[in-house]
Amino acid sequence: MKNQKNIYIKLFASTFYISAFTFGGGFVIIPLMKKKFVDDLHWIEENEMLNLVAIAQSSPGAVAVNAAILLGYRIKGILGALVTILGTVLPPFITLTVISFFYEAFRDNIVVNAVLKGMQAGIAAVIADVDLNLGANVVKEKDIVAVIIMVGAFIATFFLKINVMYIIIVCGFIGAAKILIQMKKIQKDGDSR
Amino acid sequence: MAALPLIQNQVVNLNHWMTLIEFTDLITIAEMTPGPIAINAATFVGNRIAGIPGAIIATIGSILPSCIIVSILAWIYFKYRELAVIQGVLSGLRPTIVALIASAGLSILMLAVWGEGGFSLNPALINFTSVIIFAAALFILRKWKVKPIYIMLGSGLIGGVIYLII
Incomplete structure (x- = not known):
């Protein structure tokens, strides 16, 4: 207790x-x-x-x-x-x-x-x-998409002063798209065997 | 930050709880005190209008929407975080957060070194005390992993001494 x-x-x-x-x-x-x-x-x-x-x-x-x-x-x-x-x-x-x-x-x-x-x-x-x-x-993970997102998001917010919400929506979308593409690829590789 | 025009609209324009000058003072104070601006503003205005009970009520009011919405999002997160889509979204957001922190930090550094004027190559406009404090603090942090609290207190102390003596 x-x-x-x-x-x-x-x-x-x-x-x-x-x-x-x-x-x-x-x-x-x-x-x-x-x-x-x-x-x-x-x-x-x-x-x-x-x-x-x-x-x-x-x-x-x-x-x-x-x-x-x-x-x-x-x-x-x-x-x-x-x-x-x-x-x-x-x-x-x-x-x-x-x-x-x-x-x-x-x-x-x-x-x-x-x-x-x-x-x-x-x-x-x-x-x-x-x-x-x-x-x-982030860099250690050797995920190029993540690094691009990181650099892009920084430029977008610090230099371009784009509203944070837009950046979040876009980056979340990119992340989701990436995983779905990966899953599709795994599925395809499985089908073609 | 984004809440400021909304707060101004409510406090100054619609309800006439403060004049614009008083509101500007409030913003300055809120920047100088710990905590998020929205809470500082709420506490301050609440106190002006109705003393301590007013401050309490206004503060609760300012955090209640967050509590409700975040609780819902938290529930979704904890329940569905194993889903590939959620994991995907978050994998995209994590590097974004790192970038946002960098942007916020750089903005604060620029404010410390150049003040409101912004970047300039003119040495006369550079606050060298800030540069030295920043460099020294960063070195100490990287080398000896000192607790941030000590850095804050130390830099505040140095600032107090240097700016007041010179």
Whole structure:
């Protein structure tokens, strides 16, 4: 019994901790979640984590909240999902409630601005570090279609600024088409024997 | 990010809960605080309108649609993930996510180094502190696999010191 409770506490604490450091947009939480739940705790595999992030990205609403729901549910069921939702939502909730009482002073505070500017570069490094590993793993699989999708999606979103939803739909379609073609080929090879 | 015009429409235009200037302040604050913008905005507006209960209700309201829709998608995923089609779709989406993360990261880096102005070869417009912090942080991360939290705190500390002294 105690072991079970410990997992929920660890799940909440980890999620809360991660959410408290998610500066610079909701997406930043993804690399942090990957480091924590895949690399440190080994509660989920990298590929499955990416699957969940894909679903989170494809759903309406903040990626961070969606990912929290999916991750929590995957790790510890409905209660796990509730725990992670709470862990994700509480840090911003508390921070903003406190700040809303003196937000002008906060917004204009030079120390706050200096620290945040410094953290911006730091966050970029964390994201780069995690994504270099993820990208290397994609390349390691030696699947040319996956690499093309990765490069194409990057160009589409960073340079062409195409809406993420379109990219997701197209890439999902390509993935599905690829598997169906592979299956057809296996079937054909089987028939011709 | 995409939610911002929608939030503005509701909060400023339709319900007159805030003026446009106050809303712009809100966006700035929401960018500075941890958490997704949509939640930050909801909490802030809710607090302004009806104090803590308002903040709670607004926050719940902002995450409820996600909870419902994602739960449905999650159910589909966990039930049908063995299907070849689903596996195919996901195999196409995984590299996409890697690309999206790269794009988000690069955008943040560009903001850190060049600010709102965007890429420029003009050295006067380059924030070298950001460049150094980024390079050092990345090196430390790759070499010693330090926890991200320490990188964040460290870079914040360095930023605080350098920007305030110089």
